[in-house]
Amino acid sequence: MQYQFTRHLASLRGLLIIGMLVAVVMVACSSDEEPQEPAAQAGLLSGEIVIDGSSTVYPLTVAAAEDFRKENPRVQIPVGVSGTGGGFKKFTAGETVISDASRPIKDSERELADRNGVDFMELTVAYDGLSVLINPDNDWASCLTTDQLNEVWKPDSEVSNWNQIDPSFPDREIVLYGPDSDSGTFDYFTEEINGDTGVIRHDFFPAVDDNVLVQGIAGDRGALGYFGYAYYVANADKLKLVAVDGGDGCIEPNEETINNGSYSPLGRPLYVYVNTASLQREEVKAFVDFYLENAVDLAASVGYVGLPQQMYDDALALVAKSANTGSEVKR
């Protein structure tokens, strides 16, 4: 027995040693990954800028981080996707430096930041056009007014057939698709269309992942849904865009109408919130500047729409001012 067990022990020890070797190799490999050319890049920035928040803004921030790191490889910029609300929780606790948001900060979140002594500034980085989508085989609903959308989506809506929206529409069941309530897109749409955040009828297909909505609408002739413009751009061949009439005629979301604000009220701004104290850190200031300076191209590369240049210039001036004084700049 003793003999048998020692042999088992020997095997266990072997496993343990293998495990330790793997760990050592991992550590060794990973330390090789560190940039090893300090002499050549002596003046370069380094540090860590932790970002979290909205998954809608995520592609844009990743694009900025990726390109910024081409010039500043020693700055680490980890980006998370815990949602606008989840991001603000960390941001107001001082855990993150920048928070991605697809809606403005709420009063309750602002209070939390005050209580924790976190000063911040809000920067608009791009526009998203919340797009209303139908199936490509739907040849009747090319334009809907915001009132009609409200009739369909309001909490106690009785609309279950397209001909209830407009008698000229055919007799076909309407099937509704929308993002689920964790999403900033949901908050924005309900606020703009139904007048209050989170107020909506309950019998629609909710999805965490907008691609599920794309599939649903693409496969259902009676479908009506909404989601971010970037998802429409990537799936333009499977979906049909509905123009929205907010009182000034039918306007389809596209780069021009979203950029100049005529796609109203469903054109929405995307924000990043920056911890003002952290702007004292050279690498944070450089990254925020880079983000704003390149936002037009970055936005286009991920399916969003840039702001008019003047707005970026104003934001840059604000950042510069705030970096100098180190305090919150009210707009």
Next chain:
Amino acid sequence: MAFQSQSSARKTYRLARDNVFAALFTSSVIIGVLVLAWLLIEVFMDSIGWLDWQFLSSYSSRHPDQAGILAPIAGTFWVIILTAVMTVPVGIATAVYLEEFAPNNRITRLIQLNISNLAGVPSVVYGLLGLAIFVQYLFDGQRSLLAGALTLSLLVMPIVIIASQEAIRAVPPSYRDAAYAMGATRWQVVKMVVLPQAIPSIMSGIILAMSRAIGETAPILVVSSLVFITYVPTSPFDRFTVLPLQIVTWVSQPQDDFRHIAAAAIVILLVMLLTMNAAAIYIRAKFQRRAEY
């Protein structure tokens, strides 16, 4: 004669029933395997052309053709190794205590009941627990590898304990009695009789628990939530991401190509899982041969 024909009729009936059930069971196996095969084929087809060295050795990117999974692979390795290091000794020790040392009283039964129940708690609950206890209380808001691994080890601990208990219970009592009869102490019996016999099954239990941990998304999303990371963690206190989280993020991107790299990442995750399961089978086979003489 009448009796004979009646019996043969009954025999035909019984055989027919036999066939029906055989067909039923075979078809349920086939359905399961087919669905799995379909899923695997779909994933493999999607990943063709995207799975290459560049994919394994680069960090995430907004360009699908430049994106890679170095950070999540490294994170997954770290988390699994740390989880194993923390779970295995405690898990086995708990199982040994409960099976060999604990008195059969109310407290022991309560502990036992709790462990069985904990094995069924949804993983996101462990994530929230990990966030409250490890991240916020123990590490002061630091969302480190260690916090993630501790959370996952809570998650798989009940599985390891239950598997180890089963393994220890399967050791014939006569072995123990023989050792006691020769004057061995309880610890000697555990060390020299029970554990050597039980280790093969304990090992496969552990590996299966680790395979569960490797695929968990929800608790890691709560504890870490980072998906764009451009370095390989070098210490247990670094920030991290893991493969399942990266896959979920890529799948939900608007551009279609991200689905392909998500598929490629799934293939890598499957390879890691299969390797671990193969290791479990190998270890069990190896130890079992020894234990039999």
